[in-house]
Amino acid sequence: SQQGEEDPQALSIQEGENATMNCSYKTSINNLQWYRQNSGRGLVHLILIRSNEREKHSGRLRVTLDTSKKSSSLLITASRAADTASYFCATDPPYQNFVFGPGTRLSVLP
Amino acid sequence: NAGVTQTPKFQVLKTGQSMTLQCAQDMNHNSMYWYRQDPGMGLRLIYYSASEGTTDKGEVPNGYNVSRLNKREFSLRLESAAPSQTSVYFCASSPGQRGNTIYFGEGSWLTVV
Numbered sequence: 569s570q571q572g573e574e575d576p577q578a579l580s581i582q583e584g585e586n587a588t589m590n591c592s593y594k595t596s597i598n599n600l601q602w603y604r605q606n607s608g609r610g611l612v613h614l615i616l617i618r619s620n621e622r623e624k625h626s627g628r629l630r631v632t633l634d635t636s637k638k639s640s641s642l643l644i645t646a647s648r649a650a651d652t653a654s655y656f657c658a659t660d661p662p663y664q665n666f667v668f669g670p671g672t673r674l675s676v677l678p
Numbered sequence: 679n680a681g682v683t684q685t686p687k688f689q690v691l692k693t694g695q696s697m698t699l700q701c702a703q704d705m706n707h708n709s710m711y712w713y714r715q716d717p718g719m720g721l722r723l724i725y726y727s728a729s730e731g732t733t734d735k736g737e738v739p740n741g742y743n744v745s746r747l748n749k750r751e752f753s754l755r756l757e758s759a760a761p762s763q764t765s766v767y768f769c770a771s772s773p774g775q776r777g778n779t780i781y782f783g784e785g786s787w788l789t790v791v
Contacts, residue, residue: 572720599777610682610768610782611721618777656720658780665711665736666780670720 572600572659572669580675587644589672591657592637598660600633602642605654605671614642614655647676680704684769684783691759691790699754699786701769709772710752711736711780712744714765721768727752728775759790 575590591600599618603611617624617633617640624631630643644651654671661667684701691697703710708729713721723736727746741763743755752771756763767786772778 601779603780608785610784611770611780613779613781616777616779660777665723665726665775668713668721670718 572657572667574655574657574669574672576672577670578673578675580677581647583647583649583676583678585647587647587651587674587676589642589655589674591640591642591659591669593640593657593659593667594638595659595661597635598662600631600640600660601658601666602629602631602640603656603658603668605656607653611656644674647674649676649678652676682769682771682781682783684767684786686786687784688787689789691756691788693760693790695759696755696757697759697788698756699767699769699788700751701753701783702751703769703771703781704750705771705773705781706749707771707773707781708749709775709778710746711770711772712742712752712754713768713770714738715768715785716765724754724767726775756788759788761790764788764790 601616602614605611628645633640656671658666658668682703711726712724725744727733730749769783770780772780
């Protein structure tokens with residue numbers, strides 16, 4: 569698997585439901601970030617969590633980081649149709665540039 | 679704020695042709711990057727510039743060259759385009775390399791026929 573790999577590859581939920589996507593990585597990291605990409609657009613930064621943090625919130629977003637399991641999760645609560653996008657995790661290994669996973673495609677159905 | 683601006687948005691090239699993708703940022707960032715995005719592959723780093731005057735290869739540099747013209751501008755050149763270079767290209771910038779948010783341009787769709 570890649571350094572950062574999201575799971576699932578695709579997710580379809582109904583509006584109002586919660587969406588959870590996961591990211592696993594292989595090496596130690598300084599921090600982990602989540603980005604969103606709307607169709608045909610560039611990536612937009614959502615949230616950064618540092619290696620010494622376990623949980624972080626931003627609005628309807630909740631990110632957890634478990635460095636012992638080398639994994640992170642992104643939870644979007646009360647999803648909206650506008651949350652339909654691809655979500656990417658980016659890891660920041662020591663002495664390397666950011667590494668992006670292949671992404672999770674989220675579809676929120678009205 | 680314009681953020682990161684890249685041109686052109688769309689381009690069709692014939693195999694063997696050359697072209698340059700232009701990128702400029704107005705956030706006074708030190709680091710700039712060029713990525714390519716292919717289906718199922720995520721973003722792969724082509725080249726980066728940690729600071730003005732420096733450039734380094736990323737994960738997939740073959741077939742590309744870059745120029746950090748000044749602190750604002752970072753261009754990507756395809757000297758002899760190949761169909762394998764059909765992709766979406768993203769320019770990005772960040773204040774520094776470590777622990778910083780990366781700001782992306784809107785992408786350039788390149789097709790090589």
